Amino acid sequence: MRARYSVLGLSLSIAVMACIVVTAAQAKSSKDNLKVGLISYNHVSAVPHVLANIALDDCKVRGWTCELIDGKGDPIATSNAGLNFVNRGFDAILNVVSDNNQLGAVIKAANTAHIPFISIASGDVPGITADIGPSGVVQGALIGNEVRSAIDLKGRVVLVNWNVLPILRERERGLRATMADDKNIAITELELQGQGYLEDSYNKLLAALRANKDVKAVVMGWMELVPGALRAIEQTGMKDQVKVYSYDATPDGLDLLRKGSSLGMLVGVGTKETVESSMQAIADTVDGSPPSYRSLMMRSCLVTKENVPPAGGEPDYKSCTPFTTEIRRSK
Numbered sequence: 001m002r003a004r005y006s007v008l009g010l011s012l013s014i015a016v017m018a019c020i021v022v023t024a025a026q027a028k029s030s031k032d033n034l035k036v037g038l039i040s041y042n043h044v045s046a047v048p049h050v051l052a053n054i055a056l057d058d059c060k061v062r063g064w065t066c067e068l069i070d071g072k073g074d075p076i077a078t079s080n081a082g083l084n085f086v087n088r089g090f091d092a093i094l095n096v097v098s099d100n101n102q103l104g105a106v107i108k109a110a111n112t113a114h115i116p117f118i119s120i121a122s123g124d125v126p127g128i129t130a131d132i133g134p135s136g137v138v139q140g141a142l143i144g145n146e147v148r149s150a151i152d153l154k155g156r157v158v159l160v161n162w163n164v165l166p167i168l169r170e171r172e173r174g175l176r177a178t179m180a181d182d183k184n185i186a187i188t189e190l191e192l193q194g195q196g197y198l199e200d201s202y203n204k205l206l207a208a209l210r211a212n213k214d215v216k217a218v219v220m221g222w223m224e225l226v227p228g229a230l231r232a233i234e235q236t237g238m239k240d241q242v243k244v245y246s247y248d249a250t251p252d253g254l255d256l257l258r259k260g261s262s263l264g265m266l267v268g269v270g271t272k273e274t275v276e277s278s279m280q281a282i283a284d285t286v287d288g289s290p291p292s293y294r295s296l297m298m299r300s301c302l303v304t305k306e307n308v309p310p311a312g313g314e315p316d317y318k319s320c321t322p323f324t325t326e327i328r329r330s331k
Contacts, residue, residue: 028091030283034064037085039106041078041098041165043070046224047248047271048097051120054275055094062279066094073194075102082106086113092282095119099165100128116285118278123166124295129285132278132296134269136167139300140174142267142322143245146302147175147217150243150264154184155216158208160201160225162192168221171247175219188212192221202228209236216242223248226256226263233262249303249315257308266303270317274298302327 028034036059040052052068059066067085071078078098085093086109093110095103100123107127110117121133147157157179163169172189179185190204201220209215209232218233220226226246233242239262246253249268256263277298281291301320307327309315321327 028286030062030286034062034091034282034286035089036064036066036092036094036282037082037088037090038066038068038094038096039071039078039082039085039098039103040068040096041071041075042073043068043096044072045097045222046250047222050250050271051275052096054272055096055279058275058279062283071098075099079103079106083109086110086115089113090115091286092116092118094278094282095122097121097165097167099123100125100131101166116282116290118281118285120274120278121165121167128294130278130281130291130294130296132281133167133274133298134267134300135174135297136170137174137177138297138322139247139267139269140171140176141178142174142300142302143171143219143247143265144175144178146265146324147219147245148179148182148185151185151216153182156186156188156212156214158205158212158215158218159187159189159221160192160205160218160229161189161221162194162197164194171221186214188215198225198228201225202232205229206232206235209233209238209242218242218244220244220246222246223250223253223266226253230256230262249301251314254303254308254314255311257303257305258311260305264304267300267322268303268315268317269298269300270315273317 038052038055040048043049056066069081082103083106097120100119107117111127116129118129119131122131124131161168161172193200218229220229223246229244233239243264244262245265247267249266253266299317300322301315302322303315
């Protein structure tokens with residue numbers, strides 16, 4: 001009987017060792033041709049489009065295979081796309097500016113399958129490997145502080161935003177916090193619709209400017225909305241009265257600053273640096289060294305007419321500043 005159990009024990013040991021060997025042989029490293037699934041909630045929007053394209057280019061450099069799914073503004077389609085990546089055995093998922101709060105099923109499935117889930121400016125929630133991007137609250141506070149000073153602590157500020165994404169909500173919270181004690185500043189908020197947001201933004205702001213002649217500043221939730229805001233201000237004859245402030249220092253936005261338009265300031269973050277940090281986080285996690293912190297904040301910088309780089313250039317996000325004092329001192 002003892003001999004029988006000894007043989008059985010030896011057989012089990014051999015089976016376990018074989019399993020370990022097979023698992024080790026199957027383990028991947030960042031040097032392998034990893035399959036990475038990219039989720040984009042609204043790929044047509046300018047900044048997510050740029051971020052996703054940088055990630056696809058980075059994939060080629062690393063020798064990985066990346067597949068992009070555009071949710072087209074549909075949270076259910078976006079979630080289904082993420083689940084599809086998990087079910088197909090992808091090695092990692094990169095969420096490009098899609099609300100992590102709406103992707104709970106994807107995050108849970110990725111955890112169960114031991115698949116790294118990295119996101120860009122999509123919100124810190126339990127279960128993700130890391131969320132990498134700027135702090136929307138910090139960005140909002142940077143603009144809010146400048147706006148309240150520029151209007152001498154009185155007048156109306158119009159906020160145009162779409163509160164579906166975490167970073168957009170955070171920007172508004174940060175801005176409002178700076179004005180919480182300013183009794184002579186009135187804030188008018190215009191909430192946009194998901195579909196046709198560019199035209200919706202223009203129409204709502206035009207109506208607000210016509211109805212409120214005390215508007216001193218307009219804060220657009222992201223840079224893509226700025227051209228429409230400038231058009232509305234021009235049409236209402238308020239160009240000398242109203243300044244526009246926004247986020248994301250895109251090439252179009254930098255050109256507007258150079259031309260001396262009613263755009264007064266942008267808060268930007270390095271898109272290339274953000275994506276490269278996210279892709280490296282995937283590589284490190286696959287290699288067994290996940291990020292030490294779940295929420296990783298990238299540097300945000302102020303860009304004004306005073307410090308906008310020459311045509312064709314963009315801010316150096318390794319050395320640029322979030323402080324207007326340093327902008328003036330560098331002149």
